[in-house]
Every structure is written in C-alpha cells, then in structure tokens.
Amino acid sequence: MTNTTTAWAWTPYDAPIGPLLLAATGEGLIQVVFHAGPDITERALTRLRGRFGPAVGDGADTPDGADISGISSGSGAPAGPLARLAEAAEQLDAYFAGTLRTFTLPLDWSLTGGFNERVLRELATGVRYGATVGYQDLADRVGEPGAARAVGVAMAANPLPVVVPCHRVVESGGGIGGFGGGLETKRTLLALEGVLPEPLF
Incomplete structure (x- = not known):
C-alpha cells in the first residue's frame, strides 16, 4: 500500500498574542499552532510532513513558509493551499483588529475526528x-x-x-x-x- 500525499502549505503569522503557524490544504485551514518559535514550528512541521508529505515550497528558497503576499483569496479559480492561507491571514487580521466576529474560512478537519x-x-x-x-x-x-x-x-x-x-x-x-x-x-x-x-x- 502506498502513502498518498496531500498538497498543503504553511506560513508564519505574527499575531498580537504571539507568533502562530498556519497550515492549510486545498480543502481549508488545517492547523493553527500557538507560540510558533523555531522549535515548536519545526516539531509541528515534522508532524504535518509525516501525515501529508512535503509542503508546497519544501526544498525551495522559502524555508520560512509560503509567501502569501499578493495572493487573492477571492479569485474564481479553485482554491489551493496558498489561497487558503491568504484567506486565513486576512480573516485573522480582521479578527485581531476587532472588525470580524465570525470566521467564514473553509476548515479541513483531517487532524481530528x-x-x-x-x-x-x-x-x-x-x-x-x-x-x-x-x-x-x-x-x-x-x-x-x-x-x-x-x-x-x-x-x-x-x-x-x-x-x-x-x-x-x-x-x-x-x-x-x-x-x-x-x-x-x-x-x-x-x-x-x-x-x-x-x-x-
């Protein structure tokens, strides 16, 4: 039996409550990790890679996570993990600014059951x-x-x-x-x- 991989990506997010790690698949946001300094980030990424395979951008010149700047979460194209991350960051920005009260992000529930x-x-x-x-x-x-x-x-x-x-x-x-x-x-x-x-x- 072969292991299947899932396209996923991650990015750091600088929140008022401290650094977060955001991870998403094309289906939706899959994980938010608190206190995401280097050690915690590496442990979380090791677990995610063990579950889903390499992340988008692994082995490229982006060891610090996906660059989601300039990615639109509202385009008509099917959303991939980078668009899901951009959408998550956008909604978290609004939440921490006090202008968003209900998250409408697609969520990927694969890490629970x-x-x-x-x-x-x-x-x-x-x-x-x-x-x-x-x-x-x-x-x-x-x-x-x-x-x-x-x-x-x-x-x-x-x-x-x-x-x-x-x-x-x-x-x-x-x-x-x-x-x-x-x-x-x-x-x-x-x-x-x-x-x-x-x-x-």
Whole structure:
C-alpha cells in the first residue's frame, strides 16, 4: 500500500498574542499552532510532513513558509493551499483588529475526528463571538451529558484554536479554565471579544 500525499502549505503569522503557524490544504485551514518559535514550528512541521508529505515550497528558497503576499483569496479559480492561507491571514487580521466576529474560512478537519470533531464543530458554529460556554453545556449540546471531562480533552486537542474558539470554553463555576495557548493568551482573546476587561498591563 502506498502513502498518498496531500498538497498543503504553511506560513508564519505574527499575531498580537504571539507568533502562530498556519497550515492549510486545498480543502481549508488545517492547523493553527500557538507560540510558533523555531522549535515548536519545526516539531509541528515534522508532524504535518509525516501525515501529508512535503509542503508546497519544501526544498525551495522559502524555508520560512509560503509567501502569501499578493495572493487573492477571492479569485474564481479553485482554491489551493496558498489561497487558503491568504484567506486565513486576512480573516485573522480582521479578527485581531476587532472588525470580524465570525470566521467564514473553509476548515479541513483531517487532524481530528469522532467525539472531538463533534464538539469542535458545535463550538465553531454554536458559540458566538463575545459569549462563553461551560464544559458541561458543550457536552449536553452534542448529546453526551456525561462527557464534560472529555470536552476538556477535546479543547486541548483542538488543531484550529482561535478560529475554532476553544478560548470561549470556561468552567461552570466562573473560573477561566485551562487553555493550550496559556491563560494569558486566553484572557487576551476573551478581552478582545469583550468578555473580560482589557489587561491593565
């Protein structure tokens, strides 16, 4: 049996919450990685190459990811991974500027599945900007009322943070809960959306 490869690309993204790595296939955005310094970026890329094969531009003169400047995400041509990355960067720019409240990016769910995917899809479509949801409530929404702890595991395994807003999931008692990107990042995102006051410093 031969391994099939999927066309995919990646790019760094300089976000107000720190450097992110964005990866996309022609189907859509497939991964967002927090704190994407050199070591974390290399580990993420090794995993993605192991899953999908070489990235677009691997081995060329672009070791720092795909150059998506000047690529239009709105052309009539079929979208490839570079156009998907350009679209993701454009929408993230608008989100961090406070002018976009709902991501409309195509998403590639290949890096998740089963219960986790069901929970993440519900989170992506059912918890609006500026709102929060408890772990138990999210478990109830997907018809698994005994799975509040498993919802926490699904949040920790979310391959598409920020875009699939696991920062909006909080403890039912009012606590902020955990977050793979760190609690400071979670507070910053919730403050951006008006859920928490802006940090003083």
